[in-house]
C-alpha cells in the first residue's frame with residue numbers, strides 16, 4: 001500500500017507535468033462503484049471538465065490536485081491504486097478505473113486492481129482531510145506532540161502509529177522501520193513509552209521517510225510512479241518483510257508477529273519486549 005513517500009514521489013513527479021494543463025473530459029468505469037465519493041460519477045466528471053490544474057499538495061497519504069476555481073481534486077490510492085500519466089496510444093487494460101484527457105494530448109489514468117481507491121472533488125478540502133493527525137515531515141511533528149499523542153493511548157505503539165488520526169502518512173512498512181531504528185518493541189503500550197522513546201520514534205520515522213523519498217518509494221507488487229516505474233527503497237528496509245534474516249544492527253533473526261491485526265516485523269535483540277507491570281514475578285518466590 002502506498003504510504004507517504006510513495007504519494008509524495010508521485011506528487012513531485014506530476015507537479016511540473018500537470019500544473020497549467022486543463023482537463024478536457026473524463027471517464028469513470030461502471031465497474032468502480034465506490035471510486036467517486038460524495039457525488040454521482042457523472043456530476044464529478046462534469047464538475048472537473050474544463051478545469052485547469054494550478055498546483056499540487058499532499059496531506060498524509062492523500063494527493064491533492066488544486067484547480068483554477070479554488071476547488072480540489074483529491075485522491076487516495078489505498079491498496080493498489082496507481083495514477084499514471086500516459087500517452088494517448090497507451091493500451092487500456094481492464095484495471096483502468098478512471099481516465100482524464102488533458103489539453104496537451106496526454107491522459108491521467110487511474111488504475112486500480114483491488115478497487116479500494118477513492119477520489120473526491122470538493123470546494124473545501126478540509127471536508128476530506130480534517131481528521132488527519134500530525135504531518136510527519138512538517139514542523140508540527142515534534143517530540144512533545146508525539147509524546148502527548150502516545151500518552152493518551154493504551155494500545156500497542158504499532159497500532160497507534162498506524163492510526164491516521166494520530167500521524168498521517170505512516171503505514172505498515174514505515175512504522176516497522178521507524179520502531180526498529182528507535183529500538184522500541186511494536187507491542188509496547190503507547191502510554192508506557194518515555195519522552196526519550198517518543199523522541200527516538202520521531203527521529204526514526206523522519207529518517208525512514210526521508211530515505212524512502214530519496215529512493216522514490218518502496219515497491220513490493222503494486223506501487224509504481226506516474227510513469228509506471230517502481231521505487232528502489234525495498235533493498236534498504238531493515239526489518240519489513242525480512243523475517244528470518246539477520247538484523248543489520250545485532251545479527252539476531254528478524255521475527256514476524258501480529259500487532260493491531262497487522263503483520264509486524266521486529267528484532268527481538270534490539271527491540272526488547274516491555275515487562276508487564278501486572279505480571280511481574282516476585283523475586284525469590286517458590287522453593
Ligand SMILES: [Zn+2]
Pocket residue numbers: 247248249250251252267268269270271
Ligand atoms: Zn537487532
